[in-house]
Amino acid sequence: MRRIKALKPEQDAFGEMIWACYKGEEVYEVIERDDGYIDAISSKIYFSDYEDWHPIEQKAMQFVEGRVLDVGCGAGRHSLYLQKKGYDVLGIDVSPLVIKVCRLRDLKKAEVMAIEDADFKPDSFDRIIMMGNNFGLFGGFKKARRLLRKFHRMTSEQALIIAVTRDPYKTDNAAHLEYHRLNKMKGRMGGKVKIRNKFRKYVGRWFDYLMVSKEEMKEILKGTGWKTRQFINSANSHYLAIIERL
């Protein structure tokens, strides 16, 4: 399999932001979309404790059992929580600096690895968690299906994927609605965004991030060996999907 090229240090904008936050600096995550749309959020969320998580992420933890793969683990908030609860957790993230931070925070198993490169022996995990909208890391329709089939091979019979996403269509933001429209004209899923992180002088690589409605998620899962068991809604457009292995 073609491995994703490692991030060059100057591309690790996300990691530098997490690193600065880890050192106690007040920093913000700046995300640029390929239509020029700029968004920013506080970085503190990446270091938040269970009590301060989004309620659907708190709920997500109730579905955890056994051996866990945390895809796009960031500074390790979910992995560390689960490790403390006694689960066997591996956190993976494409950013070398966030994995450094995970290790400094005493996460025992943390590896620099893109989701595309996640490839493990059959029956390696019982749960795959994709928190913080990380269903998005599936990137697009075809790639999601390819990765889901691989996740099927890597997991145990009763495995679950526990994933958060947001319904991209639940918005009245005109720029977002226009982006969806253009996506569909190009034959893409409406909620597929090409984005990159910027932090100080660091400019991240462009990557695809996919937000889907529930119907779209069901469509993606067809024939991959997975199906949705349950959706748990939130007060906003985010929702939790419990996806079971067939």
Added chain:
Amino acid sequence: MRRIKALKPEQDAFGEMIWACYKGEEVYEVIERDDGYIDAISSKIYFSDYEDWHPIEQKAMQFVEGRVLDVGCGAGRHSLYLQKKGYDVLGIDVSPLVIKVCRLRDLKKAEVMAIEDADFKPDSFDRIIMMGNNFGLFGGFKKARRLLRKFHRMTSEQALIIAVTRDPYKTDNAAHLEYHRLNKMKGRMGGKVKIRNKFRKYVGRWFDYLMVSKEEMKEILKGTGWKTRQFINSANSHYLAIIERL
């Protein structure tokens, strides 16, 4: 005098950010420097009350008397405070949307006006306040001196300029130090930065913002009819300058 061209609506990135914050959205100010350096801060500061201000801004208020011009008034936090205290305050800002917000917040006198266009009859103001680093709006050495001479004409005999800036050299940020070095190579003041705001799809105009050491400020003031009376330091690189009219 050549008037500064009005901001087009799509250029009012700062105003759109203030407007979103006014409407209760959690937003962040994203600032891009012309070397690609990206910074972001929470927008909440623009709506903060006296209790939450930087201590040197709280101190600054003790020097206020009479008729006040608030240059770069933003969402009006200082102007509104002073208006409530009974002072006659005019807030000016280049952003039409922030002036709209000032008026909605019941600031009686608020005008869309760039600092370069601020031109009033002799003896119009007793105090000119430049909070939130707004000494920076002087933009550069020559422009500062030109504007200071104009401010001299507009003010009363005992007038003060009450200004906050930060000493740009009090940093160990390598990107900033490199920026200073390149500035000096180009014959510019070290702490002169060319920046613009970005917010969602709005991209602000590039503008010059000047940060100065105390020695540099004294040098700028020479021969303009103003001199520093007092500096009040903070725990970080910010300081308050009380500048008196000669």
